[in-house]
Amino acid sequence: MxxxxxxxxxxxxxxxxxxxxxxxxxxALVTEAFSLDAYDNAIFLFCGTRSNRFKAxxxxxxxFVLQAH
Numbered sequence: 001m002x003x004x005x006x007x008x009x010x011x012x013x014x015x016x017x018x019x020x021x022x023x024x025x026x027x028a029l030v031t032e033a034f035s036l037d038a039y040d041n042a043i044f045l046f047c048g049t050r051s052n053r054f055k056a057x058x059x060x061x062x063x064f065v066l067q068a069h
Contacts, residue, residue, distance in 0.1 A: 003060060009042040019048040019055055023064045026057050038064070 013034070021029070026046060027038040036042070043058040056067045 003043070003058060003065075005043060007041065008058070009040065011036065011042055011044045013044060013046045015047070016049050017046040017055075019046065019053060019068070023057065023066045026055065026066065027064060030057070 011030075011034075013029075017026075017029070026044070029046075030036050030038040030044055036044075038044070038057070039059045041059075043056055046055045046057070048054065054069055056065075056069065058065055
């Protein structure tokens, strides 16, 4: 279940991301490739090679949450 996103920034990471990456790999991608703070009050949406699959990464004050859809 997604958090309350009313006060969150939403980033859609365009292109094809290797969805085999886990929390550490996707958080590193956010930090290194896009120069964003993965611990920010934001949700990051990553698209895979299939158009009907994505992963959502966000920080919930106690740790990262990674949801696959």
